[in-house]
Amino acid sequence: MLTRDDNDRLTRIGPGTPMGELMRRYWIPAGFAKQIAAPDSPPVRVKLMGERLVMFRDSKGRVGLLEERCPHRTASLFFGRNEECGLRCVYHGWKFDVDGDCVDLPSEPRDYNLQARVKAKAYPCVERGGLIWAYMGPAEHKPEFPELEWALIPDTHRYATRHIQECNWLQGLEGGFDSSHLSFLHGGSAHSEMRVVPTRYEVVPTDFGFVAGSGRDMGAEGVFWTANVMLMPFHKIIASNPMAAHVWAPIDDENTMLYSVDFNAERPLTETDLARSKAHNGIHTDNIPGTDRAIQNKDNDYLIDRELQARGGSFTGMKGLGIQDCAVQESMGPIADRTLEHLGISDTAIARIRRLLLQTLKDHAAGKPLPGIDPKSWRVRSARYKAPADISFAATMAQHVRMNALAAAE
Ligand code: FES
Ligand SMILES: [Fe+2]
Known part of the structure; x- marks a missing residue:
């Protein structure tokens, strides 16, 4: 949980607010x-x-x-x-x-x-x-435009959509780095034995933002890590194939434009790639024509299918990962009241991300250098990899997410 003051500091983005001024540096x-x-x-x-x-x-x-x-x-x-x-x-x-x-x-x-x-x-x-x-x-x-991979590749290599999330930007970002919800909210089954919950949560600050690691212990095989990259102040690169990304760009304190991008850095997206992106069961949404509002929205309870939910075909009974995220994040209110929460071990990353952002606000106020200003620091990708259990995530993640390190290893 957070104090009311800290919650305000992190969420309010209008001109003159601490987070608003920090975001305006990017x-x-x-x-x-x-x-x-x-x-x-x-x-x-x-x-x-x-x-x-x-x-x-x-x-x-x-x-x-x-x-x-x-x-x-x-x-x-x-x-x-x-x-x-x-x-x-x-x-x-x-x-x-x-x-x-x-x-x-x-x-x-x-x-x-x-x-x-x-x-x-x-x-x-x-x-x-x-x-x-x-x-x-x-x-x-004014910084140079960063070397954000999906923004530098040809248009043919990318599929991008956007939709409005009717809530504060931080609910979106936190959802993006909340790895414990994946097998619940996005689960295709209501049966608990199907669920795989990470056992390790790490957040490592970097010169571009941070890397959030969630790890599953695999016994003698070590730990299977998912390293998700956050680039300041509201970007996520998703470890998937094709790769994907989100940007939570604040419209105002209570609304966010969520950009969702599928991309392949090496080649144009194929018809098969595009068909999968456009199937709208993933991160993209079907919007009301001429608007950025999803057809499944809070006014129609995201077209929840209670029958499907009860039968166990879908944990939520809602179609689409993006819609499922939207539904729970919007249900927390326009700006979630984080004074009311009860955080558990699986919220370790969320608590750490908040502390990091609060620290960055302090650094900004003190005129210290900010992460993500150097355009070259953005040359990163999210990754999944196995590592020995006795080596820390902080020690292994850089060689998997830094593109320079990846290129050198090839
Ligand atoms: S020119 Fe008069 S209001 Fe714009
Ligand atoms: Fe999600």
């Missing part, structure tokens, strides 16, 4: 590039980190992410005309470019120097891995 996904596919295409609304924004692509193909409120008299720039390298507010015609500079002010006398003084809040953006990423932090701290 590149944050604002949307899919395909949402603004062509130059001068219609702007789209983006809510990110508790801020209302509009995203657009100008005549030269550059991407802008501006505060939605027009600096003149606060009308929405979403209704704006995207024309000749700028977004023009439809109320009085003031026009702003991707940098937020006011480039035309037709309602004012020409000699009036207001134009130079008016600036729309604008965040720098880059396009990587089919997504638009924004940097919302202090300009002097």
Whole structure:
């Protein structure tokens, strides 16, 4: 459990909050590039980190992410005309470019120097891995875009979707690193003898975030470890084949955009790979057309099939891993009250992750260097491997997750 103060510190991400300011030191996904596919295409609304924004692509193909409120008299720039390298507010015609500079002010006398003084809040953006990423932090701290594997490979090697989780980002992240739920929540059977629960839980801080290890003792064979990589501040790389990844990008304190990616670093995804990704029994969801809301959502109890649940065909009676995660994480409330919890041994990793994040908040406040700022530190993968029982996870994991170490070993 956490104190109320610590729970607030970890979960609140609006401007000026400790976690909000920490997250703003990293590149944050604002949307899919395909949402603004062509130059001068219609702007789209983006809510990110508790801020209302509009995203657009100008005549030269550059991407802008501006505060939605027009600096003149606060009308929405979403209704704006995207024309000749700028977004023009439809109320009085003031026009702003991707940098937020006011480039035309037709309602004012020409000699009036207001134009130079008016600036729309604008965040720098880059396009990587089919997504638009924004940097919302202090300009002097803007890091290089990290070497995030799935964002650097060709589009043909990747399948990405997103859906809204109607809860705080930390519930999502914690669920992603909670290895003891796998054989319960995602179990195909209601029978307890089918369940395999890890016996060892480790979390090792690194220069990119941390690696969470869950291990099963295999007797003379040693320990079978799953090493899951967390990259600051809200990424998970999943050890699966094809590989997969999640990003829990906060929309606001009570909603999260969960990006889910399947990818193969070496080759294009095949029809078989894509068919499996699109089957929607995995991490991806089927969404209500034109929205990011899953068809199975909290208003319809995720289409729970009580008959299936009772028969034992599925522990939850809900279809889809992503939906099962969503259901339990949203059921904890918009922001889980962690003062009410009772943690057990199997929550060791969760407790450790919270302590680590709290420590990172302190380090940030003290101006210390942050993990994940060096783009090269991101060259990691999650892994599964066997190791002798008497060697610690901390001592073995690096050679399995660091891509440089992997390449050297080959
Ligand atoms: S409110 Fe936008 S131009 Fe006046
Ligand atoms: Fe899960």
